[in-house]
Amino acid sequence: MTDTDFETTADLVEVTTTAGRVRGRWRPTTGGRGNPRSAAFLGIPFAEAPVGELRFQAPVPKAPWEGVRDALEFAATAQRGDPGVTLIPEPSVEGESTLNVNVFTPSPARPEQGTGLPVLVWIHGGGYFAGSPASVWYDGRNFNRDDVVTVSISYRLGFDGFGWIEDAPSNRGVRDWLLALEWVQQNIAAFGGDPSRVTIAGQSAGGGAVLTLLGMEKAQHLFHGVYSISGALADVAATRAETFGRGLATAGGVEPTVAGFSSLSEERILELQKKATQLGPSSVGTMIEEGLPLGPRIDGDLLPRSTREALAAGVGADKPLVLGATDDEFTMVFSDAAKKLRWVPRSLLLGKLGLPKAARRAYLAANADVTGLGNARVAGRLLTDRMFRSALLKVVADRGAAPTWVYRFSWPSGRFGFAEHCLDVPFFFDCLDGPAIEPLAGPNPPQQLADEVHGAAVAFVTGGDPGWPRHEGGAGIVRVYDVPTRDVRDAYASVRPLLGESS
Structure with a gap:
């Protein structure tokens, strides 16, 4: 049948x-x-x-x-x-x-x-x-x-x-x-x-x-x-990609060639890949600094240079772009360790997550909304900012005068109490009535907010403008999705202490 x-x-x-x-x-x-x-x-x-x-x-x-x-x-x-x-x-x-x-x-x-x-x-x-x-x-x-x-x-x-x-x-x-x-x-x-x-x-x-x-x-x-x-760029360096590939071949006992890897089953390669990419306390810093080892790599062919370099050179400048992130993308990473982290000196924790001493006072002052909520929340915000929100601001700067709109998704989940990774996706697709929403968003997430997020996406896809002012200059207008939603100038100001001369 x-x-x-x-x-x-x-x-x-x-x-x-x-x-x-x-x-x-x-x-x-x-x-x-x-x-x-x-x-x-x-x-x-x-x-x-x-x-x-x-x-x-x-x-x-x-x-x-x-x-x-x-x-x-x-x-x-x-x-x-x-x-x-x-x-x-x-x-x-x-x-x-x-x-x-x-x-x-x-x-x-x-x-x-x-x-x-x-x-x-x-x-x-x-x-x-x-x-x-x-x-x-x-x-x-x-x-x-x-x-x-x-x-x-x-x-x-x-x-x-x-x-x-x-x-x-x-x-x-x-x-x-x-x-x-x-x-x-x-x-x-x-x-x-x-x-x-x-x-x-x-x-x-x-x-x-x-x-x-x-x-x-x-x-x-x-x-x-x-x-x-919540864009996560890879831009894996050619040397890092080759080192990883050769290491995987060695672990599998094969040559780093098509013939060599083809002699390994799909299950075996997945097993080797998982082992090579496991994150532990010692590898978090490397992931923050270098990103994931598997992803689009600078290969001299499809990607002759990094995405940021390409955007700064004007590639894609004729195309409208909307980009944004949730306020606390990766705070969930530290949720289970919140009690243990209470006893870790904050300066030590911030240092482990790569925040320079010179920037700590300014960063904590700029993120006063989480500093009183414990080390887990501070660590989660810093990890979010280093992996997502600072990168977002750099892309905006690289684009210069190209048509760009920026948003923040700030509505706190009824389940976690903050705006975590993936929370905005069902709002974008307007599927709050679908399955598996409550474990991420809590009960009764606001349909009005879904109407706003989804409606702006429809407006952008249809007409090339999501309905709020373009982001212009270093402190442009940002749409902040919350209850109520509002448009705020320089709404990513709390991230700026992380941006140095190289930004």
């Missing part, structure tokens, strides 16, 4: 892509306004399965198929099992064909030239080694309700996607993003979208991914706006 045995003909809808015909399913939207229904086409392959001889190679476009292909369920994901790190419900789906797109549309028909709907392409997060596009939170139904076609894409993760291998193409996960975006350019009109109005968006590693693409000269024709949520 197949999925279609449970459907009526009216529930199903078909679209012809460049590789063949696909069958999706109609579902209702929520919120009681706009388009009442959304068509979901799940698990459409944009590339051949990256296994066998294709495992460590650039992605190969999917070959055409005969007949109609069901696109009624999420396809295989690159994530295996439960990595135990994602705060968003991101299930793993077994299988080999992991390079897929999910398309959500209110109007699955090819429009007349130039009349298609704007398009949002979502890249999931997960530290470049975890995460899944098969999350119910990433369902585009309510963007469809508001006349935005939505696409979520998959990509290879961890060492398979980003690891250095002597004779393999670099940045294979990045190449997956590029091919998926090429697929959007070639096919989205068939789903009612306008390929000349594509906004790329993502959160955490996905937010870093869209910034990487913004600074990539070879990607400029593939999108027209960028929305970065």
Whole structure:
């Protein structure tokens, strides 16, 4: 028995892509306004399965198929099992064909030239080694309700996607993003979208991914706006990537080549990768200073220079950008250790997290809202600022006069009492009525705030302006999402003590 045995003909809808015909399913939207229904086409392959001889190679476009292909369920994901790190419900789906797109549309028909709907392409997060596009939170139904076609894409993760291998193409996960975006350019009109109005968006590693693409000269024709949520740039140095790859090969007892790594099972490489990337007390400082060892790397090809250098040189300056972060992205890291940290001298703690002595007094004064709440909250704010919020301000400065809007998500979770990592994602997708919200947001999160966050995203995707003033100068206007939401000048002033001459 197949999925279609449970459907009526009216529930199903078909679209012809460049590789063949696909069958999706109609579902209702929520919120009681706009388009009442959304068509979901799940698990459409944009590339051949990256296994066998294709495992460590650039992605190969999917070959055409005969007949109609069901696109009624999420396809295989690159994530295996439960990595135990994602705060968003991101299930793993077994299988080999992991390079897929999910398309959500209110109007699955090819429009007349130039009349298609704007398009949002979502890249999931997960530290470049975890995460899944098969999350119910990433369902585009309510963007469809508001006349935005939505696409979520998959990509290879961890060492398979980003690891250095002597004779393999670099940045294979990045190449997956590029091919998926090429697929959007070639096919989205068939789903009612306008390929000349594509906004790329993502959160955490996905937010870093869209910034990487913004600074990539070879990607400029593939999108027209960028929305970065808690963006975590990688920009792994070539030497660091090679050292990591050689170390993994040595640990696996193989040569650092395609043949060598191909002799190891997927499970074995995941085991070696996990061991090589485990974070302990001694490695936190390295992670803060250098970032994660697996992610987009400066390879002299796709990424000839760092993202910041590219942005400062004007790459992507013609494209509007919205970016922001939550107030306490990584404070949860210290929550379980709050009692122990009470007895650690604050100066020692701040030193371990890399705050120079000369900046400590000014930093603590600027963050008076958390200094009285204990060492765990102070450490969490500092880790957040060093990994996310200071980097955000540097990107804004690198962009100069390019059209840029900045926000802060400050509403404190009813579960944790602060605005933690991932909290803003269900507000962005307007899915507060969905599953697994309460463990992250607490009971009854404010729908009005979701209306504001989601509405600004729709306005940006549709018209290139989220609805508050651009960030101009060193102390520009910032949209602060809270109850009530407000626009504040220099709302990231508390981060400035971390920014030295090199910022």
